[in-house]
Amino acid sequence: MLSFVVAAVPSLTFMQECAGSFLSAQLNLGKFDLYDTWFDDNSTMTLAQTGVYRGPDDILEYTKFAFPGSRHVSVNGLFRSDDSLLSFDEEKRSCVFMRMNHNRFEMSELANYDLHEAVTLITMEWRFDDQKIGKFHVLFDSSWYKHFALAMNTPASDSAICRVMRDSCPRVWAANDLTSLGECEAKLAALPLTEGENHYIDGNSKTCRKLHAEFAATNAHHCAHLSFKPMADPKGRVKCQESAQLQVSELFNSSELATFASFVAEVGFEPDQPGWGWRLSPCETQADCPSAGDVGEYPPGTSIDGSAYGNSYTNDATCVFDSPTKRRLLFGPTPQAGVCVPT
Numbered sequence: 001m002l003s004f005v006v007a008a009v010p011s012l013t014f015m016q017e018c019a020g021s022f023l024s025a026q027l028n029l030g031k032f033d034l035y036d037t038w039f040d041d042n043s044t045m046t047l048a049q050t051g052v053y054r055g056p057d058d059i060l061e062y063t064k065f066a067f068p069g070s071r072h073v074s075v076n077g078l079f080r081s082d083d084s085l086l087s088f089d090e091e092k093r094s095c096v097f098m099r100m101n102h103n104r105f106e107m108s109e110l111a112n113y114d115l116h117e118a119v120t121l122i123t124m125e126w127r128f129d130d131q132k133i134g135k136f137h138v139l140f141d142s143s144w145y146k147h148f149a150l151a152m153n154t155p156a157s158d159s160a161i162c163r164v165m166r167d168s169c170p171r172v173w174a175a176n177d178l179t180s181l182g183e184c185e186a187k188l189a190a191l192p193l194t195e196g197e198n199h200y201i202d203g204n205s206k207t208c209r210k211l212h213a214e215f216a217a218t219n220a221h222h223c224a225h226l227s228f229k230p231m232a233d234p235k236g237r238v239k240c241q242e243s244a245q246l247q248v249s250e251l252f253n254s255s256e257l258a259t260f261a262s263f264v265a266e267v268g269f270e271p272d273q274p275g276w277g278w279r280l281s282p283c284e285t286q287a288d289c290p291s292a293g294d295v296g297e298y299p300p301g302t303s304i305d306g307s308a309y310g311n312s313y314t315n316d317a318t319c320v321f322d323s324p325t326k327r328r329l330l331f332g333p334t335p336q337a338g339v340c341v342p343t
Contacts, residue, residue, distance in 0.1 A: 014088065014090045014128075015085070015088050015095065017128070018088050018094070018095035018126060018128045019085050019088075019095060019097075021126070021128060021131060022095065022097060022124075022126045025037070025038060025126075025131065027124070027133075029063050029067075030067060030076070030311075032060060032063075032064065032067075035056040035057075035059065035060045036056050038056075038132065038133050039055065039056040039059055039132060039133055039136075040055070040056065040130070040132045041054070041055045041056075042132070042134065043055065043056065043059065043132060043133050043134060043135075043136060044134070044135055044136060045058075045059045045062065045063075045136040045137075045138065046135070046136070046137050046138070046246070046251060047137075047138045047139070047140070047246075048139070048198070048200075048246040048247060048248050048250070048251060049140070049142065049145050049194075049198065049199060049200050049201050049202065049246075050062070050200075050201055050202050050211065051202045051239075051244055051246070059136070061214075061215050061219065062211075064214075065211060065214050065215075066105075067311075068296070068310055068311045069310075070108075070214055071108060071110055071157075071160060071213075071214055071217075072107055072108050072110055072111050072151075072152050072157065072210070072214075073105060073106075073107060073108060074106045074107065074108045074113070074312075074313065074314045074315075075104070075105065075106040075290075075296040075311055075312065075313050075314075076103060076104075076105060076296060076311065077103060077104040077105070077106075077296040077297035077311075078101060078102070078103055078297050079102045079103065079104065079117075079267070079297055080101070080102040080267060081099060081100070081101045081102075082098075082099070082100045082263060083097055083098070083099050084097065084098045084259075085097055085098075086098050086123065086256070093127065093128045093129045094125055094126060094127050094128060094134065095125075095126050095128065096123060096124065096125050096126070097123070097124045097126060098121070098122070098123050098124075098256060098259065099120075099121075099122040099123075099124065100119070100120070100121055100122070100259075100260055100263040101119065101120040101122070102117065102118075102119055102263075102267040103117065103118050103119075103120065104116070104117045104118075104281055104296075104297065105117075105118065106290065106296075106313050106314065106315065106317075107151050107152070108314070109156070109314070109315075110152070110154060110156050110157040110160055111151040111152050111154060111157060112151070112154060112342065113314070113315035113342040114151035114342065115280070115281055115290075115315075115317050115340055115341065115342055116147060116151075116278050116279065116280055116281065117278065117279050117280070117281050118140060118144050118277060118278045119140075119141070119260075119263070119264050119267065119269055119277065120138065120139065120140055121138070121139040121252065121256065121257075121260040122136070122137065122138050122139070123135075123136075123137045123251075123252065123256065124136050124137075137251040137252065139248060139251065139252060139260070140277060141276060141277020141278070142197070142198045142199045142277065143199075143274070143275040143276065143277040143278060144277040144278040145194060145199040145200075145201060145207075146193075146194060146199045147275075147277075147278045148207075149193040149194050149199065149201065149205075149206075149207040150193065152207065152210055153193055153206070155185075157210065158185045158188050158189070158206075159181060159185060160213075161188065161209060161210050161213040161226070162181045162184035162185055162188065163181065164213040164216055164217050164226070165178075165184060165213070165216075165223075165226045166178070166181065166184070168216055168217055168220065168223065169216055169220065169223035169226055171223065172223045172224060172226055172227045172231065175227060175229065175231065176227055176228050176229055187228050188206050188209065189206075191204060191205055191206040191209075192204075192205050192206070193205060193206050193207050194207055195243050196243075196245075198245075200243040200245065202239070202240070202243045202244055203240070203241065203242055203243030204240060204241050204242065204243075205240070208225070208239070208240035209225070209226050209240055212225035212226055212239065212240060213226055221233050221234050221235070224237075224238070224239075225239040225240050226240070227240075264276065268282070280339035280340065280341070281317070281339060281340040282337040282338065282339055282340075283319035283337060283338045283339060283340050284319075284337055284338065285319060286318070286319045288319060288340065289316075289317040289318060289319050289340035290313040290316075290317050290340070291313065291316050291317070292312075292313055292314055292315055292316050293312055293313065294312060294313045295311065295312050295313075296311035296312060296313065315342055315343065316342075316343040317340040317341060317342055317343060318340070318341055318342075318343050319338045319339070319340055320338055320339055320340075320341050321337075321338040
């Protein structure tokens with residue numbers, strides 16, 4: 001439910017109209033067929049670790065990476081989502097909303113069915129007159145990017161990305177003087193998974209190429225981004241070579257981050273501990289863990305062609321109480337409950 005956190009209200013009417021129109025738009029990022037309804041060429045989505053995406057097509061491509069249908073994600077489940085109105089500007093005819101999500105992801109077979117939970121902060125500028133989103137900022141904690149990259153760091157995943165380069169991007173394959181999948185996989189293995197303590201994945205890293213291979217499989221304009229050598233795409237952009245090193249403080253202010261920290265604690269994470277941005281999914285009994293065939297918790301989504309995409313768990317998970325190593329490192333030697341681990 002939308003809550004109002006605006007201290008001063010110089011124009012209650014505009015605030016109500018702006019908030020009402022945003023609610024009426026019913027933004028659901030899982031409804032891929034409606035992105036042209038919510039975004040236009042002046043819309044931008046920005047994440048510190050991955051960069052800036054402009055326009056409905058680019059925003060859709062990136063978002064689909066974290067949803068079922070991508071090579072590495074089987075389920076995107078939503079446990080809780082809180083919306084609030086942050087501010088409004090009657091002169092600019094816009095208002096800004098905050099959304100905080102608690103999700104559970106099941107990775108695909110390429111990532112060994114890794115099962116974990118994450119928290120997300122989103123701020124959205126709503127342009128009232130044209131009923132579109134302007135600036136759209138997204139925050140996953142850097143520890144989540146590290147975990148996501150580690151989960152995808154499998155031989156099967158590496159091979160899949162090299163097959164995209166070979167089969168969908170032959171010019172890039174040739175330009176890098178590659179003659180076999182083994183050569184490509186060796187070049188991938190020589191790259192860092194992420195860059196720096198903030199785990200950027202927009203620079204010369206393995207994970208950057210895995211992100212863009214998802215796009216390149218169906219959009220050749222991304223093929224250049226897979227290249228080990230610097231190569232410009234049709235728009236003249238060179239990606240996966242040098243990180244922009246965007247800072248979270250450039251996208252979110254201290255008040256927004258403090259509100260998010262409260263939400264993180266409410267849903268059972270530990271924002272004052274290292275690695276707080278993700279956790280293994282806790283359980284008290286086996287019934288708390290998903291089984292193959294269970295429908296994911298995210299509201300139903302719709303693909304570009306209008307059909308509903310699948311969002312069902314593909315692997316059984318078992319409730320384990322002997323504190324797996326990953327959880328011990330994050331939360332200390334005594335877990336508060338068991339955790340769901342892939343079977």
